[in-house]
Amino acid sequence: MTVRRRLSPYERAVWAAGEALPATVAVAVHVEGTTTPGRLRDAVAAVRARHPLLGARVERSGPWHAWFTTQGVPETPLRVVYPLAGRTVARVLEEELQRPFSTADGPLARFALVDGGDSFDLVVAFHHLVVDGHSAALVVRDVLRHLAAPGTRPPAVAAPPADGLLPGPRVSPSDLVKLSRSLHLPAQAGAPARRTGPATPLTCRTWTLDAVETTALLDRCRAERTTVHAALCTAFARARRAPGPARIAVAADLRRILVPAPRESVGLYAASFLLPVAPGRPHDGLWDAARELRERLHRRLRPEELRPLVTGFRLLPLPHAMITGLLRRSERKGARFDVSLSNFLTSIPGTYGDLRLTTFHGAAHTTLSGAPLVVLIGFGGRLFLSVTSTDPDAAGLCERALDQLRAAVAPARTAGARL
Known part of the structure; x- marks a missing residue:
């Protein structure tokens, strides 16, 4: 499918943001089974044909307009990495997160294969302009489907902008007020914003909660009439060492409100807003705060x-x-948030012929401030957590937040369960 369409106002804002700040999101998956670079290149080409924005670039058209176009875009890069000393999947993921995309040249996605012999890891990096969390899962699914059945060529899927799929009035003057409120918090909402500037090199750390741990957490959240996202936000607010409420950037999936829902489209169908989350008093339980936060999130x-x-x-x-x-200029003044929390559940299959998808981590690099970017993905009955940051305490923050959840889940754990 040849694409030439104008960026919507929302897409243009995200694209312009990516000219000032990092705008890379990525996934790293582990697959049991074998492939070759040649087979994977064929699969990547097929998926690019199915989801045209992956093979697009952005063409400026005056100071107020820009266009997606697939004309003149080079082949999608595939880097083959062998797991020698120091060349771990985590290191490859960090490298891909730090490599900016040239939106003027394209393409807006690239792949890395970490060949482990009888298994392999696939790292896919995207410009955030063309991918959200659900989109990244669709790309992984379609790559593995093509590897399992290379003769199939599903039809191309259009990716209309979210702006045109929203129900209700096209625009209202009150929208600008709500947008401003969503992007900024009152000065008294928390401690002073983190100053810009890396303290350490960018690192990405990952954790996996196994099926027993995940079930224990989900069961306790249901019993407490709250959600994993609310519990996680509360745990991170309590895990911070700074006083006052935490400024948390919350990712929101727009697909559930769009009409028609772009279920098979790979594009940007997500947004975020800022929410102050108070840690609560030290002697209060996590669940009381998580229930209150669930209502605010709702x-x-x-x-x-x-x-x-x-x-x-x-x-x-x-x-x-x-x-x-x-x-x-805004980024130079300091971070708008203390931690960003994205969380989504993917229901893509785990088996593709002789290939079996066993792990699914997501990551993002969208700020220069050092504020931790946390991504939580539910897949196959397990939870996969990652944090990307230049803050030397980012991994410690995650560990303390997980400890908060462990302590909160512990009274309702079944025998032998461990979080």
């Missing part, structure tokens, strides 16, 4: 609250360079 995830996160950009007709400059 309110913020209503369609009337999510729509302005996209439609509000129609009321900000700023030229590309101005958006980029504003974001660059």
Whole structure:
């Protein structure tokens, strides 16, 4: 499918942001079974044909407009890595997160194969402009489907902008107010923002909760009438060493409110908003705070609250360079958030012919401030957690948050369960 379509106001804002800040999201999956670089290149080409934005570039058209186009875009890169000393999957993931995309040249996705002989790891990096968490899972699924059945060629899937799929009025003046509220917190919401500047090299750490641990957490969340996301946000707020509420950037899936829902489309169908999360008093239980937070999250995830996160950009007709400059200056002043938490459940299959998908980690690099970016993915009855940051305490923050959850789940654990 040849693509040439104008970026929507929301997409243009994300693209302009990526000119000032990192805008890379990635997944790293482990697959039991074998493949070859040649077979994988064929699969990548087939998936690029099915999801055209992966093979697109961004063409400027004056200061207020830009276009996706697939014309003149080079082949999608595939890097083959052998797991020699120091060349771990985590290291490959860190390298891919730090390699910026040239949006003017494209393509907006690249692949790395870590060949382990009787198994392999696949690392896929994307520009955030064309992928959200659900989209990344679709790409992995379609690559593995093609490896298992290379003769199949499913039809191409269009990726219309989220702006045009939102129900309700096209735009409302109140949308700009709600957008501003979602992107900024009052000054008194928490401690001073983190100053910009890396303290250490960018690192990505991962954790996996096995089926027993995951079941124990899910069962306790249900029993406490809350969600994993609310419990996780509460645990991170309590794990911070700084006083006051935590500024948490919450990722929101837009697909559930779009009409028609772009279930098979690979594109940007997600947004985020800021939420102050108080740690609660030391003697209070985590679950009371998590229940209260669940209600606040539920309110913020209503369609009337999510729509302005996209439609509000129609009321900000700023030229590309101005958006980029504003974001660059804002980032220099310090992080807008203390931690970003993205969480989604993927229901893609685990088996593809002789191939078996066994792990699924996500990661992101979208800020220069050092604020930890945490991604939680549910797959195959397990939870996969990662944190990417230049903050030397990022891994410690995650460990303390997991300890908070362990302590909270412990009273209701079954014999032998471990979180």
